[in-house]
Amino acid sequence: MLSETIGFEQSGAERLIIARPRPFIKWAGGKRRLLEQYAPHLPSQSHFKRYLEPFLGGGALFFYLRPEKAILADLNEELINCYLMVKQHPEELIDRLKRHKVTSSYFYEMRKQEPLTLSPLERASRFIYLNKTCYNGLYRVNSSGQFNVPFGKSKSTSVCDESVIRTASITLQNAHLKVSSFEDTVSEVVAGDFVYFDPPYVPLSQTASFTNYTSPAFTDRDQDKLASIARELSRKGVLVIVSNSNTEMVHRLYRGFRIELVRCNRAINSNTLGRGAVDELLIKNF
Numbered sequence: 700m701l702s703e704t705i706g707f708e709q710s711g712a713e714r715l716i717i718a719r720p721r722p723f724i725k726w727a728g729g730k731r732r733l734l735e736q737y738a739p740h741l742p743s744q745s746h747f748k749r750y751l752e753p754f755l756g757g758g759a760l761f762f763y764l765r766p767e768k769a770i771l772a773d774l775n776e777e778l779i780n781c782y783l784m785v786k787q788h789p790e791e792l793i794d795r796l797k798r799h800k801v802t803s804s805y806f807y808e809m810r811k812q813e814p815l816t817l818s819p820l821e822r823a824s825r826f827i828y829l830n831k832t833c834y835n836g837l838y839r840v841n842s843s844g845q846f847n848v849p850f851g852k853s854k855s856t857s858v859c860d861e862s863v864i865r866t867a868s869i870t871l872q873n874a875h876l877k878v879s880s881f882e883d884t885v886s887e888v889v890a891g892d893f894v895y896f897d898p899p900y901v902p903l904s905q906t907a908s909f910t911n912y913t914s915p916a917f918t919d920r921d922q923d924k925l926a927s928i929a930r931e932l933s934r935k936g937v938l939v940i941v942s943n944s945n946t947e948m949v950h951r952l953y954r955g956f957r958i959e960l961v962r963c964n965r966a967i968n969s970n971t972l973g974r975g976a977v978d979e980l981l982i983k984n985f
């Protein structure tokens with residue numbers, strides 16, 4: 700088991716438990732439960748100079764690795780704003796999160812707010828609140844970019860886990876965060892870097908698709924492009940790991956790479972056939 704604490708820090712007479720950093724949001728496709736299976740496949744810190752995660756989401760692998768230098772990116776502007784606020788203003792954010800109420804009427808009031816009219820701190824506080832209290836922690840927007848997941852929690856839901864936000868903030872201090880497409884993020888990659896790609900997955904079937912984290916959707920062309928980038932980076936001397944679904948298309952796209960099966964229990968999948976244990980792929984070039 701991965702331990703929840705990583706140590707103690709002496710602070711005056713008090714002993715402060717330092718919680719193991721972990722994602723401060725729930726994210727579809729999050730890798731937190733798969734980390735034990737990933738661990739044997741990861742390079743040790745001495746084998747790379749910098750860590751890049753171009754499809755950041757909840758950032759489970761970043762928080763697990765705690766690299767000394769990192770570039771973290773995602774196309775979702777709301778999400779990256781949240782990371783920036785956690786990194787730069789954890790106490791102000793915690794203060795705002797504590798003021799939220801977990802009721803259906805309050806949830807729909809918050810959901811109705813237009814994020815761009817809010818301050819970056821209020822936007823982040825709204826985002827975390829909606830993530831914690833919406834159905835299954837999904838992030839889904841309609842064609843006009845408005846968050847449209849319904850209320851899904853009971854009164855006992857905790858919106859603010861202070862220690863998670865504080866340890867995430869400490870861990871993020873050496874990370875550069877940006878809103879960026881994966882193509883733009885990889886333009887910064889140099890030999891000696893380690894890049895972890897966790898894109899929206901190739902759907903197992905037409906109906907099992909859940910790739911709508913952002914509008915626009917992630918297409919087959921994007922999957923092709925990503926596989927070509929992974930090959931190009933391999934030639935440059937970059938360590939690459941890609942996660943994706945166990946489908947024929949993914950096996951074909953990554954022929955020649957080392958492909959490992961990873962067992963996972965998916966919680967977020969609209970198709971009940973897709974619930975329960977399915978295999979995913981961990982693809983690597985080393």
Ligand SMILES: C[S@@+](CC[C@H](N)C(=O)[O-])C[C@H]1O[C@@H](n2cnc3c(N)ncnc32)[C@H](O)[C@@H]1O
Nearest residue numbers: 728729730754756757758759774880881897912
């Ligand atoms: C599978 S999730 C990442 C899960 C993450 N590794 C975790 O542990 O929570 C995929 C992420 O890719 C982002 N995304 C979708 N299309 C993108 C694109 N073209 N460029 C960059 N990020 C994109 C989504 O916003 C989403 O956060």
